[in-house]
Amino acid sequence: MLLAISSTTGMQQIMLEALKQTVYMVFLATILSVIGLIPAVILTLTAPDGLRPHKIIYEILSFIVNVFRSFPFIILLVILIPFTRLLVGKAIGTTASIVPLTVSAIPFIARVFESALRETNPGVIEAARSFGASDFQIIVRVYFKESVPRLINGIVLLIISLIGYSAMAGTVGGGGIGDIAIRYGYQQYNTEYLIVCSVILIIFVQLIQMIGNGLYKKLS
Amino acid sequence: MIKIENVKKSFGELEVLKEISLTINDGEIYGIIGRSGAGKSTLLRCINGLEDYNGGTITVDDQLVNVKDKKSIKEIRRNMGMIFQGFNLLERLTVYENVALPLRFWGLKTNTPEAKEKILNLIRLVGLEEKANAKPRELSGGQKQRVAIARSLVLDPQYLLCDEATSALDPEITKEILSIIQRINKKLGLTVVIVTHQMEVVKQVCERVAYLSNGQMLVEGKPEEVFIKPAEQEIKSFLKEDSTKLPEEGVNVQVFFNGKGSSATEPVISKMARELEVDFNIIWGKLEDFRHNVYGSLVMNIAEKDKDAILTYLTDKNVDWEVIS
Numbered sequence: 001m002l003l004a005i006s007s008t009t010g011m012q013q014i015m016l017e018a019l020k021q022t023v024y025m026v027f028l029a030t031i032l033s034v035i036g037l038i039p040a041v042i043l044t045l046t047a048p049d050g051l052r053p054h055k056i057i058y059e060i061l062s063f064i065v066n067v068f069r070s071f072p073f074i075i076l077l078v079i080l081i082p083f084t085r086l087l088v089g090k091a092i093g094t095t096a097s098i099v100p101l102t103v104s105a106i107p108f109i110a111r112v113f114e115s116a117l118r119e120t121n122p123g124v125i126e127a128a129r130s131f132g133a134s135d136f137q138i139i140v141r142v143y144f145k146e147s148v149p150r151l152i153n154g155i156v157l158l159i160i161s162l163i164g165y166s167a168m169a170g171t172v173g174g175g176g177i178g179d180i181a182i183r184y185g186y187q188q189y190n191t192e193y194l195i196v197c198s199v200i201l202i203i204f205v206q207l208i209q210m211i212g213n214g215l216y217k218k219l220s
Numbered sequence: 221m222i223k224i225e226n227v228k229k230s231f232g233e234l235e236v237l238k239e240i241s242l243t244i245n246d247g248e249i250y251g252i253i254g255r256s257g258a259g260k261s262t263l264l265r266c267i268n269g270l271e272d273y274n275g276g277t278i279t280v281d282d283q284l285v286n287v288k289d290k291k292s293i294k295e296i297r298r299n300m301g302m303i304f305q306g307f308n309l310l311e312r313l314t315v316y317e318n319v320a321l322p323l324r325f326w327g328l329k330t331n332t333p334e335a336k337e338k339i340l341n342l343i344r345l346v347g348l349e350e351k352a353n354a355k356p357r358e359l360s361g362g363q364k365q366r367v368a369i370a371r372s373l374v375l376d377p378q379y380l381l382c383d384e385a386t387s388a389l390d391p392e393i394t395k396e397i398l399s400i401i402q403r404i405n406k407k408l409g410l411t412v413v414i415v416t417h418q419m420e421v422v423k424q425v426c427e428r429v430a431y432l433s434n435g436q437m438l439v440e441g442k443p444e445e446v447f448i449k450p451a452e453q454e455i456k457s458f459l460k461e462d463s464t465k466l467p468e469e470g471v472n473v474q475v476f477f478n479g480k481g482s483s484a485t486e487p488v489i490s491k492m493a494r495e496l497e498v499d500f501n502i503i504w505g506k507l508e509d510f511r512h513n514v515y516g517s518l519v520m521n522i523a524e525k526d527k528d529a530i531l532t533y534l535t536d537k538n539v540d541w542e543v544i545s
Contacts, residue, residue: 127308127368130268131322131375132297141324146312220312 014180015196021094022176022204025169026162029101033158036109039065041139043114049122051135068107073165076100077172084172097174101162108158116150117143149220156212160205177201221246221281222267222379222413228275229262229435236262237273238435246378249405249412251426251443253419255458258432260415261383267413268300268381269293280379298326301372305384307364309356309371316352319343319370326375342370346400362393369400373408380404382414386421394418398425419447419459423510431455444515448478449540466519466544467503471527476517476540477507489518492533498526519544 039061045051046058071079077100081091084099120143128142144151167178177197185194222244229237236259244250252260265271266278269287278285280296287293309318319339320330329335343352346366356364365385372380382401386394402425405412414421422429422443429447430440433454439446450456466472475489492498505518522530534541 121306121308121311123304123306123308124310126270127302127304128321128325129270130297130300130302130381131325131371132294133322133325134294137325141321142310146310148312 011193011196014184015177015200018175018177018180018197019200021174022163022166022178025094025098025101025166025174025176026159028098029105029162030155030159032098032102033105033109035102036106037113039107039110040113040117043110044117044143045135045139047114047118049118051125051138065107065110068103069111071104073100073104074168074171076104077168081172092173094169094173094175097166097169097172100172101165101169104165105158105162108161109154112154112157113151116147116154119150120146149216152212152215152219156208159208163201163205163208177204222411223279224263224267224276225278226276227263227266227273227278229259229266229271229273236435237266239276240432240435240437241276242430242437242440244411244413246411247405247409248427249402249414249425251422251429252413252415252432253417253422253429254432256417259435260417260432263432264381264383264413264415268297268302298375299377300379300381301369301375301377302381302383303365303368303372303385305387307356307361307368307388309364309367311356314353314355315343315348315359315367316340318356318367319374322371322375339370339374342373343367345373345404346370360393361389362396365389365393365397366400369397369404373404373410378409378411380410380412382412382416384416385414386418387416391420394420395424401425422447423508425511427511431458444478444510444513448515448517449476449542467501467521470521470523472503472519472521472544473530473534474517474519474542474544475534476542478515478517478540479513480538480540488534488537488539489520492530492537496526496529496533498522498530500526500530 043058043061043065046054046061048055048058068076077097080100080103084096085091087099088096090096124146125138125142128138133141164178166174166176167182169176170179170182177200181194181197181201184190185197224243225241227237227240228235240259240263252263254260262271266273267280267285269285272287280299283292283296285293285296310321313321316339319342320335323330323335323339330339340349340352343349346369348363348366348370351359351363356367359367368385380401386397389397398421401412401414404410412425414426416422426443428441429443431438431446431452438452438454439450447455447459450459493500500520500522503519503521505516507514507516531541531543
C-alpha cells in the first residue's frame with residue numbers, strides 16, 4: 001500500500017476507487033431518503049397554514065425530525081451500528097455506511113421539503129379548493145407541481161451535505177474521498193493527498209450546485 | 221339563486237358577520253361593498269364553503285352550503301367559478317394549462333379535440349389567444365386576471381365569485397376586466413357576485429349592491445339608490461362627501477338625479493329657473509356614470525325668499541331634494 005501511494009498511478013487508482021465509493025454512498029442515500037417525503041407531506045398538511053391543521057401531530061413529528069437532525073453524524077453512525085447490522089448484515093463497509101447516511105438524510109429532506117412545499121402561494125391553494133380539488137389533488141397538482149424548483153434546491157443541499165458526512169463514513173470503513181483525505185492526507189501527513197482530495201470535492205460540489213442551479217432555472 | 225339568511229361568523233371572540241341576510245337573483249351582477257375588514261370577503265367565501273359559518277343558512281339553488289358535507293360542497297364549487305385579487309395562477313403552468321387545470325380536478329379529459337377547443341375558446345373569449353403558451357410571469361396583471369377568468373369558466377359554472385378581483389389593477393385595466401365580466405354575464409347568463417371596496421366597480425357593473433359595515437349590512441339596493449342620496453353617515457364618509465364647504469348665506473338645497481321623477485327625463489334645473497324666474501348659484505355638483513346612466517347630485521345656493529317656490533316646484537316634479545347646512 002505504501003508503495004502504491006508514492007506512485008502517481010497508484011494515487012489515481014485510489015482516488016478513482018474513492019470517488020466511486022463517494023458517488024455510490026451519496027447517491028444511494030439520496031435516493032433512499034425519498035422516504036422523507038412522507039413526513040414532509042404530513043408536516044405540510046398538519047402545519048397551522050396547512051390543509052388539515054393539527055397541532056399535536058405537527059408538533060410530535062416536528063420534534064422527532066429535530067431529534068434526528070440534532071445528532072452529530074459521527075454519533076449517529078455509532079448508535080446505528082446494531083440497526084445497520086440488522087439491515088445489511090454487517091456494520092462496516094461502503095454499503096453499510098449508506099444506512100446512517102440515509103437515516104440522517106430522511107429528516108433533512110423532511111424539513112427542507114416541508115419548507116419548500118409550504119412556500120407555495122396560499123392563494124393558489126385556495127383557488128384550487130374553489131374549483132373543487134381534493135386534498136390529494138392539491139398536494140400533487142399544486143403543492144408539488146409549484147414547488148419543483150425549490151425541491152430540487154433541497155436535493156442539491158442534501159447531496160452536498162451528504163458529501164461532507166460521507167467523509168466520516170470512513171470510521172466504519174465506508175471509504176470515499178473524504179476518508180482518503182482524513183486517513184492518507186491528515187493522519188499520515190500526506191499533503192499531496194489532502195490537496196487532491198480537496199480539489200476533487202470542490203469540483204464535485206461545484207458540479208452538483210451548477211446542475212442544480214441549471215435545473216432550477218429551467219423548471220421555474 | 222343564492223340565499224343568505226341570518227348568517228353569522230366569528231373568528232374566536234371577533235364577530236365578523238352579524239346576522240346577514242340577502243338574496244342574489246339568477247343572472248344579476250350583485251356587488252358587496254364596504255371598507256376593508258367589513259366582512260365582505262368572508263361572506264363571499266362562505267358562499268362556496270371556503271369558510272365555514274357559525275349560524276344561519278346559505279343555500280345555492282336550494283342546496284344548503286354545508287362545509288362538512290364534502291360531496292355536496294364539491295358540487296357547489298364546480299358550479300361556482302372564482303377569481304381573486306392576487307390572480308392565483310400556477311406559476312409553473314402555461315396559460316393553457318392553467319385554464320385546463322379545473323378540468324383535471326374533476327377527472328375530465330383535457331387532451332380530446334373538444335376539450336382543447338373549449339379551453340382555446342375561453343382563452344379567446346378573454347382575448348389572450350397569442351399568450352396561450354406563455355407562463356404567468358410573462359403576463360401583466362390585467363392579463364393574469366383574464367387567464368383567471370377563463371379558468372373560472374372552464375367547468376361551465378352558473379356563478380362567478382369575484383374577490384377584490386380588480387383591486388390590484390389600475391383604473392384603465394379595471395374597466396377592461398369589468399367589461400369582460402359584464403360580457404360573460406350577458407353572453408353566458410352567469411350570476412356574478414362582486415366583492416370590492418372600489419366605488420367605480422359598483423358603479424360600472426353592479427345591478428344591485430349591499431353595503432357592509434362591521435359585519436352588518438347597512439343597506440341594499442340599486443347603486444344609484446344607495447350612493448346618490450345615502451342616509452347613513454358611514455356611507456357618506458365612505459364616499460368622502462361630508463367635507464364640502466357650503467356658503468353660510470341663503471339656503472343650500474341638494475338636488476338628486478337618481479333616475480326618479482322628472483330629473484330622469486327633462487332638464488329640471490334650467491326649466492325651473494325659467495318658469496319660476498329665480499336666480500341661484502350652483503356651488504357643488506357631481507355626476508357619475510352608473511352602468512351608462514348618469515346619476516348624481518348638485519347643490520344650489522338659493523335666496524331665502526325663493527325657498528318655498530323652489531322646493532314646491534321640485535316636489536311637484538318628483539325630484540328628490542334636501543336642505544343641507
